[in-house]
Amino acid sequence: DAKTTQPNSMESNEEEPVHLPCNHSTISGTDYIHWYRQLPSQGPEYVIHGLTSNVNNRMASLAIAEDRKSSTLILHRATLRDAAVYYCILLPGANNLFFGTGTRLTVIP
Amino acid sequence: DAGITQSPRHKVTETGTPVTLRCHQTENHRYMYWYRQDPGHGLRLIHYSYGVKDTDKGEVSDGYSVSRSKTEDFLLTLESATSSQTSVYFCAISGRDLTTGELFFGEGSRLTVL
Numbered sequence: 440d441a442k443t444t445q446p447n448s449m450e451s452n453e454e455e456p457v458h459l460p461c462n463h464s465t466i467s468g469t470d471y472i473h474w475y476r477q478l479p480s481q482g483p484e485y486v487i488h489g490l491t492s493n494v495n496n497r498m499a500s501l502a503i504a505e506d507r508k509s510s511t512l513i514l515h516r517a518t519l520r521d522a523a524v525y526y527c528i529l530l531p532g533a534n535n536l537f538f539g540t541g542t543r544l545t546v547i548p
Numbered sequence: 549d550a551g552i553t554q555s556p557r558h559k560v561t562e563t564g565t566p567v568t569l570r571c572h573q574t575e576n577h578r579y580m581y582w583y584r585q586d587p588g589h590g591l592r593l594i595h596y597s598y599g600v601k602d603t604d605k606g607e608v609s610d611g612y613s614v615s616r617s618k619t620e621d622f623l624l625t626l627e628s629a630t631s632s633q634t635s636v637y638f639c640a641i642s643g644r645d646l647t648t649g650e651l652f653f654g655e656g657s658r659l660t661v662l
Contacts, residue, residue: 473650475651480656481653481655481656482638482640482653482654482655482656483591483638483651483653484652484653485650485651485652488650526590526591537593537607538583538590538591538592539590540588540589540590541590
């Protein structure tokens, strides 16, 4: 399975943008890049996904490097409710999501 | 919110006893998954189903079996629970292949095996 590398933790001030990086140097041409987040005591929830082009939705933006070996999840204005563990996941085409340990985001009031 | 219900939400049992966790969905989604989450390991796939009576193993399937006799229910069974199976178990569903779709997770079932 293609793997991802994320920092263990990051901090951000409230109402400032947050850039969460993810490295996936072994990504294949058909792998989609997905992001999920897990709030305390809850199951993970979908944030965004993309293949090659940058993507935007109501929750976040996803910036994908031109060589696709890295990507960045962008939260435009962090709120306290964004404090969570963020997972960057690659889909190799099979019905299996490999979740690593993710990045724990702390939002400082 | 996707209609996913896990039961029981909390269970304490003893080593060697059988345990069944139930995942019930009201979305009529085709795909259903069981994950376990342990500190330092993130989420790991146990088993998944791509239709009624169609199931397959994930990366940590040893000691677990599953059944799906109808679209809405996916059961995870520990035939003889061990302390290493103490974990939080999450059920997830998806209406499409995961390359383009998304997973919806339940709230989790915390299992403690003494």
